[in-house]
Amino acid sequence: MTKSELIEQIAIRQPELSAKEVEAAVKIILEDITHSLSSGGRVEIRGFGSFSLHFREPRTGRNPKTGDPVDLQGKFVPHFKPGKELREQVNASRALGY
Amino acid sequence: MGALTKADLAEHLHAELGFSKREAKSMVEAFFEEIRSCLRENEQVKLSGFGNFDLRDKRERPGRNPKTGEEIPISARRVVTFRPGQKLKARVEDFDDADVIH
Numbered sequence: 438m439t440k441s442e443l444i445e446q447i448a449i450r451q452p453e454l455s456a457k458e459v460e461a462a463v464k465i466i467l468e469d470i471t472h473s474l475s476s477g478g479r480v481e482i483r484g485f486g487s488f489s490l491h492f493r494e495p496r497t498g499r500n501p502k503t504g505d506p507v508d509l510q511g512k513f514v515p516h517f518k519p520g521k522e523l524r525e526q527v528n529a530s531r532a533l534g535y
Numbered sequence: 536m537g538a539l540t541k542a543d544l545a546e547h548l549h550a551e552l553g554f555s556k557r558e559a560k561s562m563v564e565a566f567f568e569e570i571r572s573c574l575r576e577n578e579q580v581k582l583s584g585f586g587n588f589d590l591r592d593k594r595e596r597p598g599r600n601p602k603t604g605e606e607i608p609i610s611a612r613r614v615v616t617f618r619p620g621q622k623l624k625a626r627v628e629d630f631d632d633a634d635v636i637h
Contacts, residue, residue, distance in 0.1 A: 438573045440582045447565045453558060462548050462562050467585045469544055475626040479538040485567045486615075487538070490627060512628045515586070517617030524615070526575050527590065531613045535577040 474515055486520040541567075574615055586619040 438446075444463055448456045470480050470488060480488040495511040519527070541563050548559040570588060573580050580588040591614050598609035619627070 438578055438580050443566075443569055443573075443580070443582070446569050447562070450565050450569070451558075451562060454554070454562065458552060458554070459562070461552055462554070463566065465547060465551055466544055466563065466566055467582060469539060469547055471585065471623055471626055473539040474623070475630055477630050481538040481540055482567055483541065485571060488617075490630065513630050515617075515619040515623055515627050517586075517588075517615075519615045523571055523574065526571065527615055528612045530575045530577060531592070531611075535575070 477513075482520070484520055484522040486523055487518050489516050489518070490514070491516045577613070582620070584620055584622040586617055586623055589616050589618060590614070591616055 440463065444456065444460050447463070448454065448459045451459060454462070473480050474488055474490060477490065490513040493512050493514055496509050498507045498509045499505065500507055541560075545556070545559040545563045548554045548562055549556055552559075554562060570580050574588060574590060577590055579590065582588075593612050593614060595611045596609050597606060599606055
């Protein structure tokens with residue numbers, strides 16, 4: 438499922454909102470999550486999961502073309518940990534043959 | 536700083552888009568429920584600019600009870616993984632951690 442399909446599906450379930458409004462809402466939700474993470478925060482969605490930052494230590498990488506060593510700085514990467522409900526539902530779907 | 540929650544997201548939709556509080560709450564619930572419902576049906580969810588929620592089937596593997604040291608197999612299972620997109624990765628990488636102690 439893509440973002441536009443997600444918007445369509447939500448619009449079907451939310452008849453009081455127009456597709457345009459759902460689209461704007463999805464954009465805000467994703468931007469809020471991104472903004473929270475990029476300012477070092479966490480996001481906790483009960484029943485779904487949590488987003489946080491993981492730190493990658495500085496390391497020496499290589500230029501793939503020349504093979505020269507390059508010093509890479511430490512950096513933060515986004516991390517998602519599925520919540521209990523999502524984990525259980527997804528795993529249960531295996532047994533149902535999906 | 537507290538974590539961002541569904542209530543914060545709903546409040547923002549109410550303030551920014553003029554949704555009623557009930558509509559805003561329902562919209563936030565529908566957003567996560569729709570993604571979850573897709574993943575339950577073993578379908579990947581791709582949100583461009585943000586990232587992809589993928590599913591992986593894991594085989595049974597040997598494990599251990601960390602308390603007793605007893606060997607117990609970890610059963611075969613399906614798990615959700617998140618692969619952040621370029622845009623999200625780039626925005627997060629820029630975070631200045633000067634105040635954070637690792």
